[in-house]
Amino acid sequence: MSENCNHDCSNCASKCENEKKDFRLPQNANSNVKKVIGVVSGKGGVGKSFVTSTLALASQLHGYKTAIFGADITGPSIPKGFGIHGRALGNDEGILPAETKLGIKIMSINLLLEKEDAPVIWRGPVISGVINQFWQEVQWGDVDYMFVDMPPGTGDVPLTVFQSMPVDGIIIVTTPQDLVTMIVKKAYNMAKMMNIPILGIVENMSYFECPDCHKKHYIFGESKIDEVAKELEIPVLAKLPINPATAAYVDNGTIELADASAMTEVIERIAE
Numbered sequence: 624m625s626e627n628c629n630h631d632c633s634n635c636a637s638k639c640e641n642e643k644k645d646f647r648l649p650q651n652a653n654s655n656v657k658k659v660i661g662v663v664s665g666k667g668g669v670g671k672s673f674v675t676s677t678l679a680l681a682s683q684l685h686g687y688k689t690a691i692f693g694a695d696i697t698g699p700s701i702p703k704g705f706g707i708h709g710r711a712l713g714n715d716e717g718i719l720p721a722e723t724k725l726g727i728k729i730m731s732i733n734l735l736l737e738k739e740d741a742p743v744i745w746r747g748p749v750i751s752g753v754i755n756q757f758w759q760e761v762q763w764g765d766v767d768y769m770f771v772d773m774p775p776g777t778g779d780v781p782l783t784v785f786q787s788m789p790v791d792g793i794i795i796v797t798t799p800q801d802l803v804t805m806i807v808k809k810a811y812n813m814a815k816m817m818n819i820p821i822l823g824i825v826e827n828m829s830y831f832e833c834p835d836c837h838k839k840h841y842i843f844g845e846s847k848i849d850e851v852a853k854e855l856e857i858p859v860l861a862k863l864p865i866n867p868a869t870a871a872y873v874d875n876g877t878i879e880l881a882d883a884s885a886m887t888e889v890i891e892r893i894a895e
Contacts, residue, residue: 648758648788650758651759653717653763653764655763655766657766657767658791659769659789659790660769660791660822661771661790662770663773663810663814664773664796664806665775665777665807666809667774667775669797669827669828672700672701673704674825676704676705677881678794678886679727679768679770680727681884682890683727684725685891687768689726689727689769689770690727690769691729691769691770692769692770693731693733693757694754694774694784695772695773695774695780696745696774696780697742702721702729703733703739705878706724706875706877707721707729707876709734711734718730718762719761721734732753747778751779751783771784777813785817790819791820792819792821792822792893793821794823794825795821797826799826799830799843799847800843803847803848804851807824807848811855821855823852823857823859823889824857825859825861825889826846828842829841829848829862831864831865860888861885861889863885866882868881
């Protein structure tokens, strides 16, 4: 490194040990994905796949061509929520994603297994290879917004996605509990280390609203998300209630019938 280095590698002709390498992989020749949004969480059980599904639903209903990239290889649940079963098809140019009734494109490991309830017992390098295959070998076509359903935590898959794909930003999903600070900060700190923009936080299972008196009950305790968001200087995008009807839609494979209006504002904000 030259003593006159200004640390701006993009406009530098010199080669040095501090030069940042670009590990991003090209899309399939039949793909034109414009925006990639990762949906992440520092722990499991917060409803991350549900948030991913409703974000995609709101995006599609808003008129955007939308896709879901199922990066949670060992715990896939996206196809079931949309009522998609069976195996994906392909041709000489790659794999064809499944499509929901409303036209959302989906690729998940469940669509490649002989039995969708078969366990995926693979080590990290194999899983990372599948992530890269989903990006390079799936013919996504024209996609305005691709939402990547990440596994919980900060392991191999988020690292592979952040390095291999042109991620435009992440949305952090959490729930109202004492662990909220740790949950959010794990995902926040990883994104910062990887130079990935953080679009905001979605708090799932924030409260339950009584259908009779409409009083809000905070089943998991009062929300602390506003304080955490203020500390980290990132916006709270939505606070989603506990809704048994929505859970039934997921169980029945009819999530596209669910009310995604809470996510419409989120889509509008990330589209700005």
